[in-house]
Amino acid sequence: MPPCCAGPGHSVRIAPTEDLTPKCQAEKVGWFTKTKESIVPSNLWTKCQKCEEAIYSKDLAKAAWVCPKCSHHFRISVHDRIELLLDERSWQELNAHIKTADPLKFHALTSYDERVKKAVQKTSANEAISTGLGTLEGFPLAVGIFNFDFMGGSMGSAVGEKIVRLVDEAIRLRRPLLIVSCSGGARMDEGVLSLMQMVKTSQAIARLSRERLPFLSMLTDPTTGGVTASFAMLGDVILAEPGALIGFAGPRVIEQTIKETLPEGFQRAEFLLETGLIDMIVSRKDCRATLAKLLRFFSAPAHHAPHAEGPSNGSDVSTAF
Amino acid sequence: METYSNLTPWQTTQLARHPRRPLTLDYIGNCFEDFVELRGGRQWPDDNSVVAGLALFHKEPVVVVGHQKGRDTKENIFRNFGMPHPEGYRKALRVMKLANKFRRPIITFIDTPGAYPGMEAEERGQAEAIARNIMEMTFLKVPIIVVVIGEGGSGGAVALGVGDAVLMLEHAIYSVISPEGCASILWRDPSKAEEAALALKLTARDLLELKVIDELIEEPLGGAHRDFHATASRVSAAIARHLEPLKELPSEELFQRRLEKYRRMGVYTEDLQ
Structure with missing residues (x-):
């Protein structure tokens, strides 16, 4: 199948970027179960998609959503x-x-x-x-x-x-x-x-x-x-x-x-x-x-060579000319 | 007769891909004289899925560019099934710039399943090559007539498809994605291609209604391959009809018209609520 200009040809990963509401943070964490899921509740902690490090979401937000361990850039x-x-x-x-x-x-x-x-x-x-x-x-x-x-x-x-x-x-x-x-x-x-x-x-x-x-x-x-x-x-x-x-x-x-x-x-x-x-x-x-x-x-003002004919009409912006 | 006037979009897709359907070189041989093929984009091996060259159209020098498919397996392997690598687009652009330099009109023929989805094509920057062609074709100071003769497959088609007049054969298709590709993504089932073909609105009549093409060129009964000479003469007449008035336009006006033409494309709403 030839490629197209359409549609995602890759898996979609959504970074849990928002909703750090106090309510979520106050949620009780079931430490006693010691499972991965329980250590990483939905919003308080975020797991890095690349190195799987669990990062405190607030820290991650402060770091512009870049993993402090592996520098993975979250979306x-x-x-x-x-x-x-x-x-x-x-x-x-x-x-x-x-x-x-x-x-x-x-x-x-x-x-x-x-x-x-x-x-x-x-x-x-x-x-x-x-x-x-x-x-x-x-x-x-x-x-x-x-x-x-x-x-x-x-x-x-x-x-x-x-x-x-x-x-x-x-x-x-x-x-x-x-x-x-x-x-x-x-x-x-x-x-x-x-x-x-x-x-x-x-x-x-x-x-x-x-x-x-x-x-x-x-x-x-x-x-x-x-x-x-x-x-x-x-x-x-x-x-x-x-x-x-x-x-x-x-x-x-x-x-x-x-x-x-x-x-x-x-x-x-x-x-x-x-x-x-x-x-x-x-x-x-x-x-x-x-x-x-x-x-x-x-942003610096354009340099005009002495022989230039006033402001450019843009005619040389493309090699097509 | 009714069979052909009531084709489903999926049947049209089959006809657009018909192994005996006339290809770019067939039109070049029939609608033009003294064709001289020019090869190479000057950076990579030549890409045989794109042909380009100089020719006479109604006794006047023009440049012709198009995708080229093969008719049998051997030819198709040589032509990579009409799927260009970036060097194909770059060859096309090089020859189109020649047209610009010597002020010759350009005629392009579109017939590709799409850009080639391979590693080398990505490594050599096929996205950039397509984008570059779109921008540079916009800047060209000579008239460009685009004729969609078979498959207008996505970005690979657009890379040769920016023009002042876009004409399309009755049983050609032009789409953002192949029906099979669309089916496997949106339906998660490639066998739903028939439904996807319908939903995508990819026939010449659809495109005329969506104001993406300027003229639908009717095909002889049974399709272009049933009577190639009749098809070629209709294509030739349509090109001439659109080219004549464009030849009179100053280049700046061509540029502005080209911008306006594409700017109008698209449907959206402006709800201030």
């Missing part, structure tokens, strides 16, 4: 990502009202409509990306953050439209663009319209590029399918979180095709860095400082 919520990257109270969300429709009246085992309703309930968001404006170390930015909990961060018409409008704002306000991707790819339930969002969003990046505004693309675990094969790989600088799964075809699909088990670390960020597909891997604790450094570079 984090949009809210946590904003807190991690942006200056306090600088986030201003845009177009949160844009919702997915059901253009195909799609029905598999359940209807698309029902699946969307469930995702909205689960995430309190209308779509798989939050877009907005904010500042990072004082640098104004247009920011998009994918929400994996919303149907695997998949890209349908609404996600595509939100990205395009975000780029509109970036151009209008002359701001750099940062998109933090976390997505299984194009959303199958919207069929070929989802596929066309690859074109729609890549063209938005083309416009941004012509305006000489930087696009910083940050890939987190996982970024696959039609998201990778469109705007996400078109960053002027592409950053990735350690260990993030990044690729076009999902590992399961590849294994089915070649009928072999993939080597350890295949399609992980470290592997992509080695093969020259991304610029750098940035750990969560360093990412804000790194982004600030990049923004300092891109």
